[in-house]
Amino acid sequence: MTWSPSPLAERLRAGDRRAIARAITLMEEGGANAAALHTAILPATGRALTVGFTGPPGAGKSTLVDAFVAELRKTGRTVGVVAVDPSSPLSGGAVLGDRIRMGRHTCDAGVFIRSIASRGHLGGLTESIHHVVDVLDAAGCDAVVIETVGAGQSEVEIVDVADVRIVVNAPGLGDDVQAIKAGILEIASILVVNKADLPLAPRTVRQLKAMLSLRREGGADVPVLETIASEGRGVAELLAAVDARSTVPPEDALARRRARIRRLVAEGAAAEMRRRILSCKDAAFLETLAQAERSEIGIDVAVRAILEGSAAVAEDAGGSVVVLEARDRQAR
């Protein structure tokens, strides 16, 4: 008996809290049923404004998210929050404490908060989180906020799919170096310096602005805003900046969905490619790698060799990974 996603999809689209929660659980698990449900709710997605928050620990992210949600509520919008925390690499368990800072929204029917543990995924987490975001979108949330801690590569990926990507810093955390390392500046739509009342704040603002000018593109459009999240200061301005920067005007749900689908496909393809490349044992492919090892070709050449069709990595029917059309293996 194949499982039909329709009853669950219908209930969650109607805004049934329990259904939303169960759907999120399903998306976390992944698998065939999750994929079926995702397909079923896809037409209803694309309406929500998605906002990602990331940044180093100690920047006051959760407090800022809490204030940001309050600001959204003032405009009458309903909000979904996805708070991501790392699982313990030793036990696989986690204490999910981001909700602690969002206490004032505990009883607000217009806010849905879900805490998600990374469960030791690397890369695969991104996909399930985007599906979770889609559930909240399909359930009718006007805005979905994603919060992750850290400034590492996986956090960058998670936040990258949001319409607006906010990187939160605080003075004196030494985060300027970290931000560059993680490539976070590249993806940020807005930079925030929280705890702006601290003496080192103006310096942090200056440093970030200077680093933005080094960015490959679009650095000039990225504002550096100051907030004091614990007092709710600067948060209305942050929301205004977010609204101004959402990819497409709110009315154009179709265009927004198209943009997100494109990002999701890119995300999924990248995750799948990674999985395949890492497990590829095909002789032709291994030869390309060996050439790179011997410094006969550069890494960028090896990548192009695989991607641009001179060698493509795919799965054959038997499930093993082969290299197709290994035409020009001597590419230089």
Add this chain to the structure above:
Amino acid sequence: MSQAAVQLPLPGFEQALGQWRSDYERQMAGEKAVRNRSGIEIQPLYTPRDRAGERYLDDLGFPGQYPYTRGIYPSMHRGRTWTQRQLIGLGTPQDYNTRVRRIIDAGATAISLLPCCSGFRGIDCDEVDPVLLGTCGTVVNTTDHMDAALDGVPLGTISTAMNDPSPFTLLAFTLGVARRRGIDWRSVTGTSNQSDYISHFIANHQFYRLSLPGSRRVLLDHIEFCRRAVPNWNPLSVVGQHMQQAGATPAETMGFTLSTAIQYAQDCIERGMDVDDVLRRFTFFFDISISFFEEIAKFRAGRRIWARIARERFGAKDPACWRFKFHGQTSGVDLTQQQPLNNIARVSVQAMAGILSGLQSMHTDAYDEAIACPSEETARIAVATQNILRDEAQLCAVIDPLGGSYYVERLTDEMEAEIEAVIARIDAAGGMYKAAEAGLVQTMIGDSALAFQEQLETGARKVVGVNCYQVEEEDATIPPAERPDTQAMAQHVERFKAFKRERSQEPVARALNALARAAGSARENVFEKVVEAAEAGVTHGEMVSCLRRELGFGHPLIVA
């Protein structure tokens, strides 16, 4: 430089010591290190060697002389015994009044009022599920309630401790009652026992009042107002109790508490207050655990360190500022639900440690503290415990009787080193306010709590009746939980609702507006407006909500 207590080398000393050591090691081969709660290793024996190099006048001094290690006053308990200040809180104001009158008749010179948890939460009795009201404290939401609670209590002569945090409505109600009775506020004595907001945020008890910056503002206003208008009241009590109960080790607790005192002193000075004026009224509030010698060493070290902080770090000139005054409460965390009568023995040991530490006032827990609010009978035993220790065991006959003990002096030094290390760490983090905001202190406490629990789990630390010497519980020894009379409480709530309906609404509205305005202006004194609001008939919950709106709701600073 003073002479060492014992002249070393002493002929034959080293040889005899060596002999003892080898005899000991033969009997105790393979013995594991013994550590106290602060992690300090405890040796089986302490000798004159441990006190070599000690400087009596510099490090110890005489009682009443800097650095006060042996006691802050020349005569200590032999001259004036510690104040018995038992905490009372249950049910309606009338329930409180009945109990408090009895202990005053029995000779108490100081009282303490513990408000209902709903009060801590910042709400009035009509906003709470009735089954929870008055079970752990007395419901006092208005000046009338306080009047009833203190009916027949000589406010001008007896010292009252009010256990409530910002914005200190209980004191506001008390001042209202004093005014009604024609008592000059200068005769009102006591302490705002829960004014240490930083410790509340750290040990997560009462953050739910105002935000951290809001609490800071109101505390400073409170201190200023009291200096001016209620000069014999202690507006600040720096509290170590919550942190130790949450799992901080005794050394950590003293380190954190002194760091908090440093923070508050700095805040007051920044406000423009005179340092001597401010430090003179600093008092401290600590838990006393059953780790007997450790607690004594902790307090002796605390006295020494505080004296130096006040005189050297802050440059206070008045010796009153250098004296470390503290109230001790026997630690409820050491008490067990299993075989509760054993707790009488535990409280006796804790109380003894408190007395030998030289505390200024003490509360002893009742043996059923772990289960419910104490009954009259169990509360009586708690007081009798203090009386027996004072009158029968004659513990007050000698000042600092453990002074000079090779162990206690050495342990005092070692605790001092641990405490100073904690203070240094907090200093490096920018002070206690910042350290609490960053979650540093909470993390340290959480780690200590987990480590302690682990020791209980493995049996490395024994608790009688819990992980050893367990018995099948007999219901007879467990006293029935004392609960307030639900009907009396329901009537109390009804009368409160009627009061709100029937009072003159205009003065209430005006007072709340004035309170809100004061909160928004850096130049006005918020606590002054709280006192005025109390007299205008504004309730506790109304004042707290107003300030929450203006100054921010308290957010937890928990680190998960």
Add this chain to the structure above:
Amino acid sequence: MTGTGVRPFRVLVTKIGLDGHDRGSRIVAAYLRDAGMEVIYTPPWQTIDGVVKLATEEDVDVIGISSLATDHLIVPKMMDALREAGLGHVAVVVGGIVPEAERPALAAAGVGRVFGPGAARDEIVDCVAALGRKSRAARVDDYSEANP
């Protein structure tokens, strides 16, 4: 140890009512995490409505209530609220100080277990895991799921 299949148990650790002491609940949260569970941890002073909403959104398997004073007295009300919200399958345990005489009322209301202050780590973890398994098996959804 973590649950049926791959998914770890999700446990809400919280306090309702008026008491604020949370040393014990923090320790239990650490135990459960170390046993591979996902713990949603809240500060004290949650309302019953708040807990119901939280438990719904987080799709928890077990709720652990820490009660040291008299907050256990409103646990039966919370059980009713959970059932009304379609969360009757969620297991509930209470830890802390509960006078013997008042325990039967909790059991009658559906509380799975009451832990006293001496409860050992393994006892707590094993119990929560067992209740978590039962809770998952007892899920009643009107979504006709083939694999819950």
